Amino acid sequence: MPFPLHLSPEETLRELTELNRKVATGIDNLSRLREEDLQVGVTPKEEVYREDNVVLYRYTPMVERPFPIPVLIVYALVNRPYMVDLQEDRSLVRNLLKLGLDVYLIDWGYPSRGDCWLTLDDYINGYLNNCVDNVRARHGLDRINLLGICQGGTFSLCYAALYQEKVKNLITMVAPVDFQVKDGLLNLWVGCSPGSPGMDVDLLVNALGNIPGEFMNFGFLLMKPFELGLRKYLDLIEILDDDKKLLNFLRMEKWIFDSPDQAGEAYRQFMKDFYQGNKLIKGEVKIGGKPVDLREVRVPVLNVYAEQDHLVPPASSVALVRYVGSADYTVKAFPVGHIGMYVSGKVQQDLPPTIANWLKERP
Amino acid sequence: MAPQIESGEDWQTWAKNYADHLRQQFLQFPQGATQAAQDTDELQRLYLEEWQKLVQPWVESLRRVPWQVGQAATGDGSAGIKLTNLYWDAYERTFGRLLESPSLGHTRELTQDLLKGFDAWVDSRRAILEYQSGLAEAWAEALEQFVRKLVSLAEKGEKIQSLVQLLNLWIDVIEGVFTTRFRSEEYIEKQSRLVNTVMAYRLIEREIVEAFLKTSHLPSRSEVDEAYRRIYELRREVKELKKSLRDLKAELSDQSKKGSHAAQSNGPPPDSHSKDHPHD
Numbered sequence: 001m002p003f004p005l006h007l008s009p010e011e012t013l014r015e016l017t018e019l020n021r022k023v024a025t026g027i028d029n030l031s032r033l034r035e036e037d038l039q040v041g042v043t044p045k046e047e048v049y050r051e052d053n054v055v056l057y058r059y060t061p062m063v064e065r066p067f068p069i070p071v072l073i074v075y076a077l078v079n080r081p082y083m084v085d086l087q088e089d090r091s092l093v094r095n096l097l098k099l100g101l102d103v104y105l106i107d108w109g110y111p112s113r114g115d116c117w118l119t120l121d122d123y124i125n126g127y128l129n130n131c132v133d134n135v136r137a138r139h140g141l142d143r144i145n146l147l148g149i150c151q152g153g154t155f156s157l158c159y160a161a162l163y164q165e166k167v168k169n170l171i172t173m174v175a176p177v178d179f180q181v182k183d184g185l186l187n188l189w190v191g192c193s194p195g196s197p198g199m200d201v202d203l204l205v206n207a208l209g210n211i212p213g214e215f216m217n218f219g220f221l222l223m224k225p226f227e228l229g230l231r232k233y234l235d236l237i238e239i240l241d242d243d244k245k246l247l248n249f250l251r252m253e254k255w256i257f258d259s260p261d262q263a264g265e266a267y268r269q270f271m272k273d274f275y276q277g278n279k280l281i282k283g284e285v286k287i288g289g290k291p292v293d294l295r296e297v298r299v300p301v302l303n304v305y306a307e308q309d310h311l312v313p314p315a316s317s318v319a320l321v322r323y324v325g326s327a328d329y330t331v332k333a334f335p336v337g338h339i340g341m342y343v344s345g346k347v348q349q350d351l352p353p354t355i356a357n358w359l360k361e362r363p
Numbered sequence: 364m365a366p367q368i369e370s371g372e373d374w375q376t377w378a379k380n381y382a383d384h385l386r387q388q389f390l391q392f393p394q395g396a397t398q399a400a401q402d403t404d405e406l407q408r409l410y411l412e413e414w415q416k417l418v419q420p421w422v423e424s425l426r427r428v429p430w431q432v433g434q435a436a437t438g439d440g441s442a443g444i445k446l447t448n449l450y451w452d453a454y455e456r457t458f459g460r461l462l463e464s465p466s467l468g469h470t471r472e473l474t475q476d477l478l479k480g481f482d483a484w485v486d487s488r489r490a491i492l493e494y495q496s497g498l499a500e501a502w503a504e505a506l507e508q509f510v511r512k513l514v515s516l517a518e519k520g521e522k523i524q525s526l527v528q529l530l531n532l533w534i535d536v537i538e539g540v541f542t543t544r545f546r547s548e549e550y551i552e553k554q555s556r557l558v559n560t561v562m563a564y565r566l567i568e569r570e571i572v573e574a575f576l577k578t579s580h581l582p583s584r585s586e587v588d589e590a591y592r593r594i595y596e597l598r599r600e601v602k603e604l605k606k607s608l609r610d611l612k613a614e615l616s617d618q619s620k621k622g623s624h625a626a627q628s629n630g631p632p633p634d635s636h637s638k639d640h641p642h643d
Contacts, residue, residue: 005513005529006522015526052598116588117595126602185542188551198551199558207562207569209588222545226538234530 019237026240037247038254041082043094045105049134053109054127056134058102059093066102067360069168070144072135073105074128074159076151077266078216080258081107083342084149087251090343095352101359102139106131106152108260116209116264121288123266124158132159132166143168145359150174150312150338154274157320158287161296169362170326171302171355174341176312177294178319180278185223186311190275201271205264213259223310252343281323294320300328302358304341304351311338330358420456424449451489476571483564490560494553497544505540512536 049056058070073093075081084105085093096103106128111118135144145168148156153175160167181187191198204211221228239245279285285292301324305317314333321329332354336344341351431446459482466474512532516523523529544550573583 006524007526007529011524012526019526113587114591114594117592122599185545188546189554191551191555199555200562203559203562203566207565209584223542224538225541226534231531231534234527 022237022240026237026246029240029243029246033247033250038251040087040251040254041085042088043085043091043097048104048138049131051127051130053111053115054131055107055109056131057105057107058138059097059105061102062094062097063100065100066097067100067356067363068102068139069141069359069363070102070104070135070139071096071147071171071355071359072132072144073103074146074148074152074156075106075108076149077108077123077262078151078259080255080260081105081149083255083339086255086343087248090248090345090348092342092348092352095348096356099352099356101356104131104135110260111210111263112261113209118263119265119288120155120158120269123263124155125162125288125290128155128159129163129166132163136166141168142166145169145171147171147173147355148175151176151270154280157280157294157297157324158285158292160299161292161294162287162290164296164299167299169300169302169359170297171304171358172317172320173304174306174309174312174317174338175303175320176274176316177323178278178281178316179275181313181315181319183313183315184311186219187275187313187316189219190271198276201268201276205268209264210261211264211267213261216262217257217259220311252339281319294323295325298325298327300362301326301330302355303329303331304354305331305333306338306341307333307335308340309338328362417457420453424453448489451485454485473571473574476567476574480564480567480571483560483567487557487560487564490553490557494557497550497553501541501544502537504544505537508540509533509536 044060045057046060047055048058073081073084075084085091088094093103093105108123108127132144132146136142143166146156146160148154148171150173153172154177156170156172157175157177160170179187189199190201208215236249239249273279273285277284280292280294283291283293283295301320303317303320305312305314307314309317318331321331334341334344334347334351336347341347427449428446431449434445463478465471466478468474509532513523523532569584573585576583
């Protein structure tokens with residue numbers, strides 16, 4: 001049987017020499033860069049409302065007369081929302097603005113230890129509702145559009161069920177709805193499958209207060225330990241001598257590890273009720289004592305999901321069709337992963353027009 | 364006796380009584396000695412019994428060590444865990460048993476906390492070892508799969524011609540092995556136990572630290588969290604009050620506008636001295 005390894009000494013040496021040349025050039029490039037060079041969230045915006053750590057931004061419109069009904073982007077509590085405006089050529093926000101939409105975004109901020117008592121009631125009935133009211137008041141509108149991303153999509157669904165009189169159209173993007181799906185490693189680890197041990201969320205929150213961003217990061221990295229911990233950095237060597245690609249990589253790296261802590265009580269309820277209890281689809285979730293029934297979401301819904309999403313499995317997102325009360329329901333899939341939904345060049349060509357056109361068809 | 368002799372008292376009777384007493388002592392000595400020997404014997408027996416109870420679990424554990432080492436040498440990943448568990452089991456059957464009993468004395472509360480902390484620490488160490496053992500098994504499996512993959516490539520006539528290609532192949536294989544393992548119930552149980560036991564230890568550790576902080580006139584995490592909770596509740600109350608105030612103001616403003624609007628549309632008010640006025 002022939003031996004599969006055909007590594008001749010000369011070629012191996014050549015390969016190592018080339019590798020070292022790239023590393024040397026790369027170190028030279030890296031040495032010239034500073035943290036300030038990693039500009040993220042560059043699309044011009046202004047702060048229009050602030051409450052505690054939460055800030056509501058309005059992006060400067062790029063057309064003379066934007067679409068009259070603004071869209072409010074509700075991002076997840078996990079990771080920072082500038083992902084939707086990571087860089088000029090990979091910015092969902094910028095593309096939506098170019099297509100004539102008026103875009104707002106909620107920045108949840110960085111919870112401190114003192115915020116460990118914040119609940120989902122505070123986030124949804126409090127901050128989100130106040131931001132929606134602010135946008136409505138600024139535009140003199142009864143209802144606005146919501147674009148919820150990931151956990152923000154789940155929040156937006158809850159909000160639309162509770163305050164349907166304030167929501168015109170709802171877009172959910174890679175949003176988990178059915179949490180007990182066996183495809184999701186995260187779901188399995190938290191204890192979503194019936195009978196699986198799972199972790200004791202109460203113990204975690206009681207011990208830590210806020211759940212550290214580092215803990216969340218570690219969990220996400222562990223889902224693909226060698227892809228994200230090794231191959232990614234081996235691939236980095238290939239682009240070290242390319243300033244543009246290097247900066248792109250570093251911006252992404254900045255975002256990945258820029259993780260806020262999770263407010264303890266909000267985390268407790270989200271993990272226990274949504275992940276472990278799967279109460280959203282059962283109609284058993286209560287936010288501030290108010291029951292959330294997805295059948296009350298009767299506004300038009302556009303559900304966007306990623307076909308290769310390992311964080312929010314497609315099955316978790318597409319389940320929405322079975323529970324939402326909307327008669328105008330559209331689903332759209334993209335052949336990317338969870339992060340690719342925001343940064344893939346191909347998706348940025350298709351996704352913004354999909355969203356903009358869908359909204360404009362429903363004034 | 365000398366003072367009695369000097370005072371002329373009856374010292375003979377006293378001497379006789381003393382001699383009788385001594386004689387009785389001597390007569391009873393063998394019986395007493397026997398009893399003392401029996402008591403000593405009983406005491407030694409008790410000590411030996413307790414010592415045996417203390418030592419026996421350790422001896423039993425040590426007897427099983429060679430077997431577990433042998434199992435580990437044959438590639439049984441769980442043998443390492445079982446080896447460690449031998450010592451933990453021996454501890455729990457000996458010192459652990461005593462330490463679990465209620466504490467005594469002025470510092471019993473602190474002692475209980477320290478014992479709980481030790482138990483929690485032991486639990487967390489065991490969970491960490493079990494988790495690491497699971498990972499070690501995964502590494503071993505990955506290596507095995509990698510070799511199989513190389514063999515499979517050789518059989519197909521495919522060649523690996525660069526280090527990068529080799530490395531990518533290795534990453535593909537190991538990623539597949541680990542992510543498959545991560546889905547198994549065994550791994551999930553180990554991971555959950557790891558997180559849960561470490562958090563449980565962290566909680567009891569905080570209680571112990573706070574007990575010492577109290578004596579050092581320093582605020583504790585729990586006290587600060589309690590203060591934060593009260594601030595949070597007050598903040599919510601203020602927000603609700605502000606909202607109520609805003610709503611009231613808006614309602615008053617609406618009513619005032621409606622009132623002035625109604626007044627404008629009804630024209631000027633009637634003459635107060637007209638004969639139709641009820642109070643004229």
